Amino acid sequence: MPVDLVDWLLTGLQRSSKDLKEMAASKEASFIIPTVDISAYLQDPSSDAAAQVVKQIETGCRTSGFFQITHHGIPTQLRDTVLNASKTFFTLPNEEKEKYYGGPGRGYEKIGEQVLEPGTKPELKEGYFIARNDPTRLPPYRAFEAPNIWPTPSIPDSTFKEPLLAYHDAVSSLARTLMDMLAHGLNLSPSIFSAFCHEPVASVRLLHYPPHPTSKDPNLRGAGAHTDFGAITLLLQDESSGLQVLNKESGEWIDVPPNKDAYVVNVGDMLERWTNGGYKSTVHRVINTSGTDRYSVPFFYDGNLDFVIKPLVDGDGREEEEGFTVEQHMLERYKASYVDNVKP
Numbered sequence: 150m151p152v153d154l155v156d157w158l159l160t161g162l163q164r165s166s167k168d169l170k171e172m173a174a175s176k177e178a179s180f181i182i183p184t185v186d187i188s189a190y191l192q193d194p195s196s197d198a199a200a201q202v203v204k205q206i207e208t209g210c211r212t213s214g215f216f217q218i219t220h221h222g223i224p225t226q227l228r229d230t231v232l233n234a235s236k237t238f239f240t241l242p243n244e245e246k247e248k249y250y251g252g253p254g255r256g257y258e259k260i261g262e263q264v265l266e267p268g269t270k271p272e273l274k275e276g277y278f279i280a281r282n283d284p285t286r287l288p289p290y291r292a293f294e295a296p297n298i299w300p301t302p303s304i305p306d307s308t309f310k311e312p313l314l315a316y317h318d319a320v321s322s323l324a325r326t327l328m329d330m331l332a333h334g335l336n337l338s339p340s341i342f343s344a345f346c347h348e349p350v351a352s353v354r355l356l357h358y359p360p361h362p363t364s365k366d367p368n369l370r371g372a373g374a375h376t377d378f379g380a381i382t383l384l385l386q387d388e389s390s391g392l393q394v395l396n397k398e399s400g401e402w403i404d405v406p407p408n409k410d411a412y413v414v415n416v417g418d419m420l421e422r423w424t425n426g427g428y429k430s431t432v433h434r435v436i437n438t439s440g441t442d443r444y445s446v447p448f449f450y451d452g453n454l455d456f457v458i459k460p461l462v463d464g465d466g467r468e469e470e471e472g473f474t475v476e477q478h479m480l481e482r483y484k485a486s487y488v489d490n491v492k493p
């Protein structure tokens with residue numbers, strides 16, 4: 150029991166059970182990861198039911214920085230195809246996978262390439278990054294704008310490239326809708342995010358976590374404790390547990406149970422800065438203790454490279470500060486977390 154609660158109980162024995170219940174409720178209210186059926190919003194964003202959806206999402210953003218969404222409109226079949234494409238790729242021999250290495254942010258990233266939590270070991274996960282496809286871009290490419298790498302001919306395009314591109318489109322449009330919901334929750338016009346959402350840096354990242362070794366190495370992680378870099382992340386998980394979110398107040402790591410039908414959505418650093426800390430970019434990590442291989446597919450919505458992030462609401466008198474561009478922020482975070490310090 151937290152010390153402040155013990156003190157409160159000892160000094161206030163005469164308090165009524167109603168007070169106790171209210172206190173318990175307010176303690177709980179400090180860290181909520183709601184599961185929200187968003188269908189009412191998708192049907193009619195101006196309905197009363199949609200306003201309830203927005204409210205629940207806002208509660209998640211203001212307390213834990215996490216929420217799950219169901220009935221989001223992305224077909225189960227497309228999500229299953231993506232998870233299968235991921236398994237197909239990661240079961241290729243290492244020398245085959247390494248042909249598709251593209252540096253941070255593109256193509257294959259091998260096990261141990263990233264260390265998100267300083268002081269821990271190179272992480273027990275491998276990945277594959279797929280960015281927004283923009284055939285109109287020409288070299289020289291800016292950071293984050295290089296074309297995608299496809300694992301052709303190791304895997305037929307109909308098994309990997311095509312479903313992944315379709316998935317990128319679908320999840321991008323869901324992310325855009327979520328940005329509208331967030332604007333509503335902040336009592337801002339959805340147009341507030343238009344410039345950020347124009348030609349955004351937005352990546353699907355296939356991740357494979359081998360089972361965590363049973364020899365308990367305290368410095369080994371699947372993904373070390375970190376906050377996400379961008380505005381929001383939409384995470385598809387398979388049936389293996391492993392994702393944990395830190396409740397800073399209690400110091401506890403809270404498991405996020407896998408739900409194949411849901412997306413886990415979390416607030417990233419850019420949105421926290423925009424909302425001046427009102428929406429929380431919360432520390433999370435992955436330790437795959439499921440005993441089996443774990444596959445997950447985060448989608449990072451990081452915004453337009455030239456967009457300048459500054460507080461939009463809940464001003465604290467720092468509005469005059471210069472802010473930072475999406476490009477500056479992303480470069481800094483990538484460089485800090487990749488072992489070889491390579492430019493994306």
Ligand SMILES: O=C(O)CCC(=O)C(=O)O
Pocket residue numbers: 354356372377384386391392433434435445446447
């Ligand atoms: O794999 C997961 O469940 C989470 C991954 C994650 O946090 C990340 O890639 O930023």
Ligand SMILES: [Fe+2]
Pocket residue numbers: 375376377382433
């Ligand atoms: Fe993350």
